[in-house]
Amino acid sequence: MxxxxxxxxxxxxxxxxxxxxxxxxxxxxxxxxxxxxxxxxxxxxxxxxxxxxxxxxxxxxxxxxxxxxxxxxxxxxxxxxxxxxxxxxxxxxxxxxxxxxxxxxxxxxxxxxxxxxxxxxxxxxxxxxxxxxxxxxxxxxxxxxxxxxxxxxxxxxxxxxxxxxxxxxxxxxxxxxxxxxxxxxxxxxxxxxxxxKKQYIPYEQYPEPHFQEETSRQETDTSGHSHVHSHTQTKAVMNRLARISGHLEAIKRMVEEGRDCSDILIQISAVDSALVSVGKVILRDHIDHCIVDAVKDNDMEAVDNLKKAITTFIK
Ligand SMILES: C[S@@+](CC[C@H](N)C(=O)[O-])C[C@H]1O[C@@H](n2cnc3c(N)ncnc32)[C@H](O)[C@@H]1O
Missing domain, CATH: 3.40.50.150 (Vaccinia Virus protein VP39)
Incomplete structure (x- = not known):
């Protein structure tokens, strides 16, 4: 004791x-x-x-x-x-x-x-x-x-x-x-x-997305691509972004209150890695659901845009 x-x-x-x-x-x-x-x-x-x-x-x-x-x-x-x-x-x-x-x-x-x-x-x-x-x-x-x-x-x-x-x-x-x-x-x-403890559904456990019929695709697309965005991870991404935004607010208060710089830097680096992870979720979702369609539809513009996005993201 x-x-x-x-x-x-x-x-x-x-x-x-x-x-x-x-x-x-x-x-x-x-x-x-x-x-x-x-x-x-x-x-x-x-x-x-x-x-x-x-x-x-x-x-x-x-x-x-x-x-x-x-x-x-x-x-x-x-x-x-x-x-x-x-x-x-x-x-x-x-x-x-x-x-x-x-x-x-x-x-x-x-x-x-x-x-x-x-x-x-x-x-x-x-x-x-x-x-x-x-x-x-x-x-x-x-x-x-x-x-x-x-x-x-x-x-x-x-x-x-x-x-x-x-x-x-x-x-x-x-x-x-x-x-x-x-x-x-x-x-x-x-x-x-x-x-x-809010729900975060790991990517692997998401249900299979339902793709729309070929005929309605062109009509419902508002993204500028010739395929439909079917994002299964929107809720998870929103939850992560809400957490990051709360975290940033806390860091702002730390700066205002003149807290120790090394404490602030630790928190900034935590936000940094959280943002990179959310970027990865979005990228993976995009590849799996938008690009798969774009390749099927031979939409080379969407594929080129993805290449540019990847280059910017991994820079
Ligand atoms: C300050 S008292 C608070 C008691 C009660 N919650 C209150 O407000 O009146 C802290 C309590 O935590 C218990 N405690 C401290 N460390 C503990 C541990 N590692 N595991 C379980 N109980 C612990 C102590 O025995 C003590 O009863």
């Missing part, structure tokens, strides 16, 4: 007394999550179950709330307090070592938990993403201001002063990990980020 684990075991008995829960803020934050009746939720780093009644009220008896914490005594407190509440499971595990079920949760909620795994954030975010169902959401939230959170963890030592980063940095990390950030708020009384 490491020092932090021992700290929480020792603190479990007086946690609720010292924590001073604010029901108004917690209700508000749980509303922001947008849970539905019947949902399955993981309360990560659940402690004594402060959030449990709010989550249970949102998903009701037909849903499921899993309280996960590595502290035996913290979970024991929760078990005693909520013994009569149905649909609750208690998992005593270190979340970084535990093999969570895949595609299992509608939401994974981390209340006052992120700083405790911040050192392993990449591993953590990847694990949580795998454990989420499609369209499920990872929530990182605190019922206090970010500077208070960091002051608590800092305890006078400058080394840990950035454990909970500003929301735009956190949003950028989550977007880079492939999630779509739909809410990011940082106020004087709370911190809240919702990042969703």
């Amino acid at each position: 490491d020092k932090e684990h021992v700290f929480f075991e020792n603190y479990a008995g007086t946690w609720d007394r010292d924590r001073k829960e604010n029901p108004e803020i917690l209700s508000f934050l749980v509303k922001l999550i947008g849970l539905s009746v019947g949902d399955t939720v993981l309360d990560a780093g659940s402690g004594t179950g402060i959030l449990l009644p709010y989550l249970h009220q949102a998903v009701t008896d037909t849903g499921r709330v899993e309280e996960l914490d590595y502290s035996h005594r913290m979970l024991e407190q929760a078990r005693q307090k909520f013994a009569s509440v149905p649909g609750i499971t208690y998992t005593e595990k270190d979340i970084l070592k535990y093999k969570l079920p895949q595609n299992a949760y509608d939401a994974i909620v981390c209340l006052n938990f992120y700083p405790h795994i911040a050192q392993y954030k990449e591993v953590f975010i990847k694990k949580m993403t795998n454990a989420l169902k499609q369209d499920g959401a990872l929530i990182i939230m605190h019922d206090m201001a970010r500077n208070r959170v960091n002051a608590l963890h800092d305890q006078g030592k400058k080394t840990l002063s950035c454990v909970l980063p500003p929301v735009d940095i956190m949003a950028t990390m989550l977007i880079t990990a492939g999630l779509s950030v739909s809410i990011a708020m940082d106020t004087d009384s709370y911190y809240f980020i919702k990042a969703e």
